[in-house]
Amino acid sequence: MTEILPQPSLMFSLGAFILMIAVLVVVHEGGHFLAGRFFNTKIDAFAFGFGRELLGHTDRRGVRWRLNLLPLGGYVKFTGDLNEASQVDPSLLKLPHAERDKLFAFKPLWQRAIIVAAGPAINFAFAILILAGFYVTLGHPTTPPVVSAVMPESAAASAGLQAGDRILSIDGESVSRFEDVINIVMSGTGKPLQLVVSRDAGSERNLVIQPQMVETTDRFGNVIKHPRLGIARGQQIVEQVGPITALGHGVVDTGNIIVTIGRTLRQVVMGERNLDDLGGPIRSGQVTGQQAAMGVTSFIAFMAFFSVNLGFINLLPIPTLDGGHLLLYAVEAVRRRPLGERFQQWAFMSGFAAIMTLMVVLTWNDLSSVGVFKQLSGVLG
Known part of the structure; x- marks a missing residue:
């Protein structure tokens, strides 16, 4: 536990x-x-915060560097x-x-x-x-998109997904890592998913899976409701990479985050996701504190x-x-x-x-x- x-x-x-x-x-x-x-x-000013200026300095180019009263935002004034x-x-x-x-x-x-x-x-x-x-x-952590186990009576078991299946795509979106599977499923709304899997020496199968909506508790006791397929990942591989390769992975992962944000926003606009799922400044501050409490790396x-x-x-x-x-x-x-x-x-x-x-x-x-x-x-x- x-x-x-x-x-x-x-x-x-x-x-x-x-x-x-x-x-x-x-x-x-x-x-x-x-x-x-x-x-x-x-440029006239570079300011951190809004409202009354608390501290300031004008450099030799005439730019006023300001620290203002309300520390939530900033601006450059041309x-x-x-x-x-x-x-x-x-x-x-x-x-x-x-x-x-x-x-x-x-x-x-x-x-x-x-x-x-x-x-x-x-x-x-x-x-x-x-x-x-x-x-x-x-190092760069990655897990092959291969199902290592299927939970009994789960959504995956009902759809016929089997251990050893390699997931190739979900709803037409290609999958190269198990982390991609988690991201797509977790950012979904519980609607049926179209999976293409490779089984038995490369034969492809099309499966439709209706994720189960479950509630889990995170490390800080927050209850989170999300879709779940009921499959387990295999052994994670940590690959040592150089700067150029690392930058490539950074670009790909940043792109994936952008896609996820766009998907979530579309779901809200289309009424597929409740506006309550979006966090404001208070929830953002709460999550930031939780991540900081877990250490500098998490923060x-x-x-x-x-x-x-x-x-x-x-x-x-x-x-x-x-x-x-x-x-x-x-x-x-x-x-x-x-x-x-x-x-x-x-x-x-x-x-x-x-x-x-x-x-x-x-x-x-x-x-x-x-x-x-x-x-x-x-x-x-």
Whole structure:
């Protein structure tokens, strides 16, 4: 039986979450900053956090480095930006051509797109480097996608899956490792799965398996409901790899995380998965504290996963996010001129309202999941 570990304290989880956010914000905004510098774009400020400035320093290039009051986010402010839409101050139109060329709003469209995309891109690169570092140091773990045992009366047994079967694909998605099988099944919603397996010297069989929905308890006592086939994996192999191979594995694994996030988001949008399954800031902080309590390695690995999440979310085509900027740039490229100022302001205000609404819903779900409402009902009752 797995030993149940005590939940980390609130202060420990909060500290771990702020540390992780601090690192990832610097990484993400650093992507925008470095890309802006590469294209000789003038920058006013690089800030960690929002609200009132607590500490600050202005470097020789005129960039104000700020540590602000609320340590949940950050931003790079390019010179001349009036708002999050990067609309230019009309008074700057009177500047000499040489000075205007250094302002973000006057940069060629393709340069603005690269500067905006650099934030999410560096989040993905950061995750790849972390994973590659693990693989070079600890080796790359992999398990052949071969069924070593089938649990009696399980979903796999009912479907006719046998020990020794090699799983080739699930729902048309090719499988090269048993870890891929776990990822696809665990991120599913319990719907029937189409499996192609190799049996008896290479003969292929098509099987339909209806996963069983089960509840398991993790090391911290959290109850998790998920699909299960009822099969066991074989012996895991840890392969020692060099830096180039490790980077390749990092790219593949980061790509798999992106696919899983996209699959989960699609399931929510299509109504196949409950919105309650998505975590907000409170649940994210709780999980961060749990991973940190398990050790530095677990914490850094979770940071890599969260970095991919941050990059993916920022690429969603929602105004105020990087993906929203890129969407407007795509429209600008087609129209050969930017959208009107009023439309852009409306779009960004709508995007901000949508994000805030989602955050309220997710925070409400978080409060419910950690038992706050149950405790309040007990006190008030």
